[in-house]
Amino acid sequence: MEPQSCVNIHKEWDIVGARQLGREMAKKLGFGTVDQARIATAVSELARNIYLYAEKGQICFEIIDNIEHRGLCMTAVDSGPGISDISQAMQDGYTTSGGLGAGLPGVKRLMDEFDINSEIGEGTRIKAIKWVR
Amino acid sequence: MDSKFKQLVIDNSDSIVQKWMEEIGSLKSGNYTATISDELYEGTNREFVNVIFTSIRNQGSTKAVEDFSEKIINLGWPLSYITDGLQVFRRVSTEYLLTQSDEMDSTYFSNVLTSVDNWVEPLIRELVNEYSGSWEHILSLQRVALQELSAPLIPVMEGITIMPLIGTIDTERAKLIMENLLEGAIKHNSEVVLIDITGVPVVDTMVAHHIIQAAEAVRLIGSTCILVGIRPEIAQTIVNLGIDLSNFPTKSSLKKGFTKALEITGRHVVDIEVKENNIEQLIKSIQGE
Ligand SMILES: Nc1ncnc2c1ncn2[C@@H]1O[C@H](COP(=O)(O)OP(=O)(O)OP(=O)(O)O)[C@@H](O)[C@H]1O
Ligand SMILES: [Mg+2]
Numbered sequence A: 001m002e003p004q005s006c007v008n009i010h011k012e013w014d015i016v017g018a019r020q021l022g023r024e025m026a027k028k029l030g031f032g033t034v035d036q037a038r039i040a041t042a043v044s045e046l047a048r049n050i051y052l053y054a055e056k057g058q059i060c061f062e063i064i065d066n067i068e069h070r071g072l073c074m075t076a077v078d079s080g081p082g083i084s085d086i087s088q089a090m091q092d093g094y095t096t097s098g099g100l101g102a103g104l105p106g107v108k109r110l111m112d113e114f115d116i117n118s119e120i121g122e123g124t125r126i127k128a129i130k131w132v133r
Numbered sequence B: 001m002d003s004k005f006k007q008l009v010i011d012n013s014d015s016i017v018q019k020w021m022e023e024i025g026s027l028k029s030g031n032y033t034a035t036i037s038d039e040l041y042e043g044t045n046r047e048f049v050n051v052i053f054t055s056i057r058n059q060g061s062t063k064a065v066e067d068f069s070e071k072i073i074n075l076g077w078p079l080s081y082i083t084d085g086l087q088v089f090r091r092v093s094t095e096y097l098l099t100q101s102d103e104m105d106s107t108y109f110s111n112v113l114t115s116v117d118n119w120v121e122p123l124i125r126e127l128v129n130e131y132s133g134s135w136e137h138i139l140s141l142q143r144v145a146l147q148e149l150s151a152p153l154i155p156v157m158e159g160i161t162i163m164p165l166i167g168t169i170d171t172e173r174a175k176l177i178m179e180n181l182l183e184g185a186i187k188h189n190s191e192v193v194l195i196d197i198t199g200v201p202v203v204d205t206m207v208a209h210h211i212i213q214a215a216e217a218v219r220l221i222g223s224t225c226i227l228v229g230i231r232p233e234i235a236q237t238i239v240n241l242g243i244d245l246s247n248f249p250t251k252s253s254l255k256k257g258f259t260k261a262l263e264i265t266g267r268h269v270v271d272i273e274v275k276e277n278n279i280e281q282l283i284k285s286i287q288g289e
Helices: A012-029 A033-053 A103-110 B003-013 B013-028 B038-057 B060-076 B079-099 B106-150 B171-187 B205-220 B232-241 B254-264 B273-288
Strands: A004-009 A057-065 A070-078 A111-117 A125-131 B156-157 B162-168 B194-199 B223-228
Touching: A004 A033, A004 A070, A004 B079, A004 B162, A012 A033, A012 A057, A012 A070, A033 A057, A033 A070, A033 A103, A033 A125, A033 B205, A033 B254, A103 A111, A103 A125, A103 B232, B003 B013, B003 B038, B003 B079, B003 B106, B003 B223, B013 B273, B038 B079, B038 B106, B060 B079, B060 B106, B060 B254, B079 B106, B156 B254, B162 B171, B162 B254, B171 B194, B171 B205, B194 B205, B194 B254, B205 B232
Parallel strands: B162 B194, B194 B223
Antiparallel strands: A004 A057, A057 A070, A070 A125, A111 A125, B156 B162
8 A cells, every 4th residue: 555645636426536545544554443434524524625615636645654653644635715714614613605514623523633724815735634542 | 542442452351351360469468358268359350350341341331330339348348449459450451552562652652541541530430439429328327227226215114214325425316315305205195204324434514414404304394304324433423523413313223213213103013922822832732732
């Protein structure tokens, strides 16, 4: 297995491809079924946000494996419109598309580490890590 | 000029076919067709070259072309088999025509190329169109079949209907679920509708949102919707996402959901013990005496 692999998100079914790769890597790293489901769901949220708001982008997975810790890192990158108010977007229930507004805050809770960068007109970059326990 | 070349190629089809067969045969090893038996490969090649020559002889014989591309699809061979075959034919017949003449000026050369292109190109177009057309046809049939499977409703008993969902849910399918659910609940006059998500691999916010909306709509037409088959890991992720399902009934298994549905419709399951007792007594009485 490659230490890093990426999936391009262009159409809705690419979300499924990203999810499957994320789950497969999580399984190989030894995550349990609950964490596998958490990772697959987080991938689904980030990939769908790319598809909905930026039209296209990429999800990359990277295995972290050193003496201190082991884990799976996912990075979602797009060059879409960006998010004007990040703290607002991170609030439960905030949505601009009539959704539940649970995606971003949900990913933060599903994963152990979460980092978001966004620039209006430049795009959005979200990095999230789950550690193997 | 063209008809002269054509006659030359047709008259000498034996040596051209032989050369073509050799070249195509050498493509086999280490290629996409490596696992195909030699007899089948050779037989199909022979058919292929016949199609090519039929088409050169009387332009417009589409039936043979149609049949052949359909055969290639049924065999599961890739499109490159067709394009490779025609490329090789182009090369072999060009080479043959060039060796048949002493004139080697550029006009002759370009005449040969133009002629061969004129024979091969319509054939490439036709075969490729046929091939991809058949694929599109198969694909659209499968799409219909899949759609029929994607949100089925089973009226299990008076007033109780089950919708078992298996596989990934995309937006198109989510809409279909909603439509079928409402239509079915009304048609079957269902008091209770059970949505079974045991087979859904991931429940993300989009799926949850659509299920919540569907349940809400079912409630508006006066029925109850119970979400069943929530696997433990799915329950955890739903909680992590912060999705509130407290407003509508959920059960971990279809069995529990069904019992609940019976309760709502004023029924319950009774074991037919009486009968078994009778049988036991009967056995005893036979053994006893
Ligand atoms: N990649 C992105 N590019 C631009 N805007 C984004 C991106 N991701 C999220 N947003 C904005 O942040 C808001 C909140 O996102 P979040 O995923 O939390 O909720 P949602 O997508 O609206 O609904 P849900 O995910 O619950 O279906 C979105 O409505 C959108 O306006
Ligand atoms: Mg979202």
